[in-house]
Amino acid sequence: MNRIFAALIAASLVAGCASDGHRAPVLAHGTAPSADKTPVKPQDMPRVHVVQKGDTLYGIAFSYGIDQHELAEFNGIKDPNQIKVGQQIKLPPETAQPETSQAETPPAHTFVKEQPRVVKYAYSEAAVAKAESVQGENTHAPAIARTEAKPETKTIKPEVKPEAPAEAADALDWGMPAQGKLVGTFSEAENRKGIDIAGKLGQPIFASAAGKVVYSGSGLRGYGKLLIIKHNKTYLSAYAHNDKLLVKEGETVTRGQKIAEMGKTDSDRVELHFEVRRLGKPVDPANYLPLGKP
Numbered sequence: 001m002n003r004i005f006a007a008l009i010a011a012s013l014v015a016g017c018a019s020d021g022h023r024a025p026v027l028a029h030g031t032a033p034s035a036d037k038t039p040v041k042p043q044d045m046p047r048v049h050v051v052q053k054g055d056t057l058y059g060i061a062f063s064y065g066i067d068q069h070e071l072a073e074f075n076g077i078k079d080p081n082q083i084k085v086g087q088q089i090k091l092p093p094e095t096a097q098p099e100t101s102q103a104e105t106p107p108a109h110t111f112v113k114e115q116p117r118v119v120k121y122a123y124s125e126a127a128v129a130k131a132e133s134v135q136g137e138n139t140h141a142p143a144i145a146r147t148e149a150k151p152e153t154k155t156i157k158p159e160v161k162p163e164a165p166a167e168a169a170d171a172l173d174w175g176m177p178a179q180g181k182l183v184g185t186f187s188e189a190e191n192r193k194g195i196d197i198a199g200k201l202g203q204p205i206f207a208s209a210a211g212k213v214v215y216s217g218s219g220l221r222g223y224g225k226l227l228i229i230k231h232n233k234t235y236l237s238a239y240a241h242n243d244k245l246l247v248k249e250g251e252t253v254t255r256g257q258k259i260a261e262m263g264k265t266d267s268d269r270v271e272l273h274f275e276v277r278r279l280g281k282p283v284d285p286a287n288y289l290p291l292g293k294p
Contacts, residue, residue, distance in 0.1 A: 051087040056080070056249070058214040060089055062228055062238065067280035068214075069233070170234040172209040174288040175255055177239060178262060178272045179203070182291065186284040193282035194238070194275030195289075201243060201270050205260040207253040208237050208274070208289070216249045223273070224265025229253060236280075240273035241265050 049060050057080040061068040072080055074092040083089070177197070184196030207229055214236070215228035223240040227247065230236050243263025253259055264270045276285045285291075 048088040048090055051083050051085055051089060052219070053085050054217055054219040055083065056215055057083055058228055058230070059217070059220055061280055062215065062236070062277070063220055064091060065281055066092065070280065170232045172231055172235060172288070173255065174208050174290070175206065176289060177208045177237070177274050178205050180272070183271065186282070186286060194273055195285050197272045197274065199262045199270060199272065201263060203262045204258045205239055205242060205262055205272055207255055207257045207259050210255045211237075211253060213247050213249050213251045213253060216245050216247060218265065222266055224267060225260070225263065227260055234278055236277040238275040238277065241267040241271055
């Protein structure tokens with residue numbers, strides 16, 4: 001009887017210890033957030049990504065909305081092509097800028113002017129001389145003059161014009177990636193990361209701007225056959241749900257070049273899902289494309 005009672009106590013202790021264990025979350029490539037899923041809160045995001053076959057650093061960064069340069073620097077990766085299956089890629093946490101309240105704002109410097117001493121004497125030549133000698137004892141005060149003091153002169157510094165935004169140097173001449181009806185628009189609130197253009201199976205998809213193909217494959221869930229083009233250090237564009245991919249990773253493409261054929265991979269209808277990423281973050285393509293123009 002005592003042995004049975006001891007065994008029950010031991011079992012309850014083991015169960016309690018197991019329920020208290022904590023493991024760092026690890027997300028495999030197949031569970032990366034897709035364009036049509038509920039957005040993952042920053043605090044709920046996994047801390048590492050385990051590299052799977054077919055992964056590229058650009059694709060991983062794209063999946064999480066991270067700038068590829070930031071991801072490489074955070075992991076000490078000098079060559080983005082040198083990642084291996086099973087390698088753990090750490091994801092940088094999103095850090096909010098501290099808000100500056102009025103209480104935290106340092107007070108402006110207050111300059112206190114020392115006033116000359118005021119001494120009253122009955123008017124006489126001797127009294128004037130005495131007053132002048134009293135004022136002279138204050139080394140910070142100006143000498144007394146018998147004329148009105150001149151107003152202080154202020155030095156006006158020339159206005160310094162702010163520098164042009166950094167992205168101005170990376171401005172691009174964007175073109176339409178495909179012809180067709182706009183059936184989906186960008187919405188940050190609803191986690192729609194780009195626009196959708198409906199069309200016909202096999203119709204041409206064009207590079208919206210010149211750049212280099214940094215991803216060509218179907219490893220990102222929710223995007224089907226996907227192309228990602230790096231245009232400069234600021235902008236990427238993505239072309240999803242293609243039926244055929246006509247360019248490979250590493251190729252340089254020109255604006256308007258045919259890069260794919262429209263399809264419905266990982267989609268319910270034939271369409272192009274098009275995204276623009278600025279420093280890894282999705283932005284509204286309507287701000288760049290000539291939508292509604294021939």
